[in-house]
Amino acid sequence: MTSLHPTPGMGEPSTSGRFGHFGGRFVPEALLPACLELEDAFRSAWADPAFRSELDALLRDYAGRPSPLTEARNLSRQLGVRVLLKRDELNHTGSHKINNVLGQALLAQRMGKHRLVAETGAGQHGVATATAAALFGFECIIYMGEVDTERQSLNVFRMNLLGAEVRPVSSGSRTLKDAVNEAMRDWVSSVETTHFCLGSVMGPHPYPWMVRELQRVIGDEAVVQCRALLDGGVPDVVVACVGGGSNAAGIFAGFVDTTARLVGVQPEGGAAIGRGLPGVVHGSASMLLQDEHGQVSEAHSVSAGLDYPGVGPEHAHLAAGGRAEYPSVGDAEVLEAFQLLGRTEGIIPALEPAHALAWVAREAGRAIPAGATVVVNLCGRGDKDVAHVAALLGRPTDAG
Numbered sequence: 001m002t003s004l005h006p007t008p009g010m011g012e013p014s015t016s017g018r019f020g021h022f023g024g025r026f027v028p029e030a031l032l033p034a035c036l037e038l039e040d041a042f043r044s045a046w047a048d049p050a051f052r053s054e055l056d057a058l059l060r061d062y063a064g065r066p067s068p069l070t071e072a073r074n075l076s077r078q079l080g081v082r083v084l085l086k087r088d089e090l091n092h093t094g095s096h097k098i099n100n101v102l103g104q105a106l107l108a109q110r111m112g113k114h115r116l117v118a119e120t121g122a123g124q125h126g127v128a129t130a131t132a133a134a135l136f137g138f139e140c141i142i143y144m145g146e147v148d149t150e151r152q153s154l155n156v157f158r159m160n161l162l163g164a165e166v167r168p169v170s171s172g173s174r175t176l177k178d179a180v181n182e183a184m185r186d187w188v189s190s191v192e193t194t195h196f197c198l199g200s201v202m203g204p205h206p207y208p209w210m211v212r213e214l215q216r217v218i219g220d221e222a223v224v225q226c227r228a229l230l231d232g233g234v235p236d237v238v239v240a241c242v243g244g245g246s247n248a249a250g251i252f253a254g255f256v257d258t259t260a261r262l263v264g265v266q267p268e269g270g271a272a273i274g275r276g277l278p279g280v281v282h283g284s285a286s287m288l289l290q291d292e293h294g295q296v297s298e299a300h301s302v303s304a305g306l307d308y309p310g311v312g313p314e315h316a317h318l319a320a321g322g323r324a325e326y327p328s329v330g331d332a333e334v335l336e337a338f339q340l341l342g343r344t345e346g347i348i349p350a351l352e353p354a355h356a357l358a359w360v361a362r363e364a365g366r367a368i369p370a371g372a373t374v375v376v377n378l379c380g381r382g383d384k385d386v387a388h389v390a391a392l393l394g395r396p397t398d399a400g
């Protein structure tokens with residue numbers, strides 16, 4: 001049914017947290033004990049059937065898992081390839097981020113901590129973390145670049161409604177990468193009570209591994225759903241968008257040991273794999289966008305959720321080994337794809353998964369042979385992006 005791919009799958013990284021040349025734990029001395037404590041706690045929790053069944057129950061009864069795999073018949077007819085949508089946009093809070101934060105909140109509780117800190121860029125991870133903190137009765141502090149608090153004021157209010165405190169970060173470029181630094185600083189100084197709930201497959205070991213394992217549920221479900229739906233059980237291509245890379249890592253983990261092609265789609269202005277260079281940022285070695293002096297540069301994308309200059313280290317490793325490919329798409333193609341899914345299937349995607357759809361629309365009949373079966377991870381819903389897209393398309397809205 002599934003044939004083993006010759007390259008290694010997505011297992012545990014080395015003891016130092018390495019995925020080949022990437023990953024690791026590049027942190028100040030003061031943070032090392034916190035990383036080691038977290039690694040031990042996660043390893044023991046992940047091997048504990050009681051923890052796993054408690055998390056499964058939360059994912060089912062609170063987040064709404066499993067998410068369906070939907071045959072996109074109209075879109076398939078139009079593109080000439082068979083498109084299946086993994087509907088993670090149907091989760092509570094509207095994206096895959098809830099999978100990760102529920103796991104980390106449950107882990108924090110097991111570690112005896114009662115305070116969550118997190119970074120956020122566009123605000124999606126901050127909202128998800130604030131949601132989990134409310135559910136668990138934790139104190140919650142969200143660090144957000146000052147620039148982002150202004151651009152995403154509605155999400156700041158949303159986090160406040162959920163009982164979280166949003167702390168604007170005014171250092172550096174006052175955006176996501178500065179917010180990560182502040183959240184880490186808070187964690188070092190309050191590690192007795194506090195868990196740092198990192199939002200993607202990045203940061204020092206064990207985060208890239210832990211977050212991938214918490215998102216693996218997407219791939220595990222999709223593999224079973226494909227088996228029931230497809231002759232032979234395995235799709236030809238599995239496609240996801242890549243910001244830090246957590247939704248892609250989650251769905252890839254289900255298919256890495258099959259013959260399926262794995263494709264992670266990056267925004268053209270944030271293509272760390274392809275346009276970036278090896279470097280270290282936020283505690284791990286990976287590929288990242290840098291200027292000629294080795295300074296981390298800003299990423300630019302129509303979708304704020306993909307505006308990250310780096311990429312999770314395991315993706316850099318999968319790219320280096322040739323097991324996954326990381327093409328990029330431009331903003332104009334993304335806006336087309338955003339509208340295409342609404343018209344053909346009655347589903348308005350978030351701008352992030354619209355990147356994955358844009359690649360499928362562009363490559364159907366080219367890099368994707370006609371008639372091939374493609375699973376697209378629809379990792380978020382588009383409600384949050386409607387006003388932004390209206391402005392980009394020059395459509396009047398009530399807001400102006």
Ligand SMILES: *Cc1c(COP(=O)(O)O)cnc(C)c1O
Nearest residue numbers: 200243244245246247305352380
């Ligand atoms: C945050 C977000 C992303 C980017 O994060 P990854 O770690 O790359 O998954 C993508 N899609 C949506 C809907 C998001 O909210």
